[in-house]
Amino acid sequence: MGWGEGEALALTMTIEQPRAPLTPNRSPGSAGGTGAKRVDLLQRLATHTSERAAAGLLRRTRTIDHAEGPWLEVDGRRLLAFCSNDYLGLAGHPQLIAAFKRVADDEGVGSTAAHLVCGHRREHAMLEEALAEWTGRERALLFSTGYMANLGAMQALLGRGDLCVQDRLNHACLLDGATLAGATLKRYPHGDAAAAARQLAVEPGAAALLATDGVFSMDGDRAPLRELATLCRHEGATLMVDDAHGLGVLGPDGAGSVAEAGLGMREVPVLMATLGKALGTHGAFVAGPATLIEDLTQFARTFVYSTAMPPALAAAALAAVRLARTDGWRREKLAASIARFRQGAARLDLPLAPSDTPIQPLLLGDAAAALAAATALEERGLLVTAIRPPTVPVGQARLRVTLSAAHEEEHVDRLLDALAALPRAHGQAPV
Numbered sequence: 001m002g003w004g005e006g007e008a009l010a011l012t013m014t015i016e017q018p019r020a021p022l023t024p025n026r027s028p029g030s031a032g033g034t035g036a037k038r039v040d041l042l043q044r045l046a047t048h049t050s051e052r053a054a055a056g057l058l059r060r061t062r063t064i065d066h067a068e069g070p071w072l073e074v075d076g077r078r079l080l081a082f083c084s085n086d087y088l089g090l091a092g093h094p095q096l097i098a099a100f101k102r103v104a105d106d107e108g109v110g111s112t113a114a115h116l117v118c119g120h121r122r123e124h125a126m127l128e129e130a131l132a133e134w135t136g137r138e139r140a141l142l143f144s145t146g147y148m149a150n151l152g153a154m155q156a157l158l159g160r161g162d163l164c165v166q167d168r169l170n171h172a173c174l175l176d177g178a179t180l181a182g183a184t185l186k187r188y189p190h191g192d193a194a195a196a197a198r199q200l201a202v203e204p205g206a207a208a209l210l211a212t213d214g215v216f217s218m219d220g221d222r223a224p225l226r227e228l229a230t231l232c233r234h235e236g237a238t239l240m241v242d243d244a245h246g247l248g249v250l251g252p253d254g255a256g257s258v259a260e261a262g263l264g265m266r267e268v269p270v271l272m273a274t275l276g277k278a279l280g281t282h283g284a285f286v287a288g289p290a291t292l293i294e295d296l297t298q299f300a301r302t303f304v305y306s307t308a309m310p311p312a313l314a315a316a317a318l319a320a321v322r323l324a325r326t327d328g329w330r331r332e333k334l335a336a337s338i339a340r341f342r343q344g345a346a347r348l349d350l351p352l353a354p355s356d357t358p359i360q361p362l363l364l365g366d367a368a369a370a371l372a373a374a375t376a377l378e379e380r381g382l383l384v385t386a387i388r389p390p391t392v393p394v395g396q397a398r399l400r401v402t403l404s405a406a407h408e409e410e411h412v413d414r415l416l417d418a419l420a421a422l423p424r425a426h427g428q429a430p431v
Ligand SMILES: *Cc1c(COP(=O)(O)O)cnc(C)c1O
Pocket: 144, 145, 146, 147, 148, 171, 173, 213, 217, 242, 244, 245, 274, 275, 276, 283, 284
């Protein structure tokens, strides 16, 4: 098997069905102290894995031995990668590395405690300030990861009996956030603001959060943010945008998809974004009104009860924010690569999705076809991730091509040449 799904596949976009026990939890009259026989949890889980293997959907981690810009060394081979989220090519930038080293030298590595204990260092405070200023919000609050930021914010905002309306293709952690908060989760068809309106209207009395990805992580298209903001204003619902893939890439100075849509703090009071994608580092934040940040400081459990990120990491992320804001040429180079890829792919009649962001999925339909394509590309020295169910809906398996400012024109051309050489699946229709 070729390059399966690595990091991207830690995400589960679809909600996995609650797994029914394979055998009853208790069978009266069987042996044991209380007359009950328990199901062995490890065995049950192993059975689910076997089922997934039988369906050809097993996932595995591959170890990258060395990374240098878009080049990765895997199993003794140097491969040109089109699967990282390092959209601006900042992950290996000398200024990030220098900032990281300087603070690690001076302060050590670990923050040693949660923010509210004694883990909140000057580097965190400076980063929060820079993020708030960049996104045009009063304040920002750091979290250890995007997953934790969404869980924490949603669990603080929502409770039982509340309504959480979400795009069907939202990231897994937004879905989990609503579910774990005990809210009633309703999912509307992708990008359909009218359907979202109908779902909100069903429970006009319930407190409601409408949550959406700004840029959809597996599709690369944008949410209809202005329509959703208008809807939320009419319905008295709160709008939350997860801009993991928009920050650094879209909008004035890379301030993200919300800034690009011209929406301020009043329209989008809850703005979340990550530092592990275009900013090339790790971690995440929620930005918004000072009152919201104060409230999250009290009630977001994933903030309160989790160790602060290493201060050296915060310093590296601050260097990344500065570069992302000022190096407009990175966004221009990225845009040129996106255009070059799309033109080439259109000439080849490849099943391109309608996206103008660095996420350029090629929709192949069947999971086996996506995996075969990824394997064929790898044989030609290219690493592109096949994304299969349950990360995407059944029948919508794809190659998730991602582009970066670290790619040169000849890299994009090499990818197009390799895609041109792929055997075409019979009856495969362009999108
Ligand atoms: C990657 C991602 C996250 C999770 O962020 P991590 O920092 O990787 O945990 C959340 N939302 C979206 C839309 C993402 O793409």
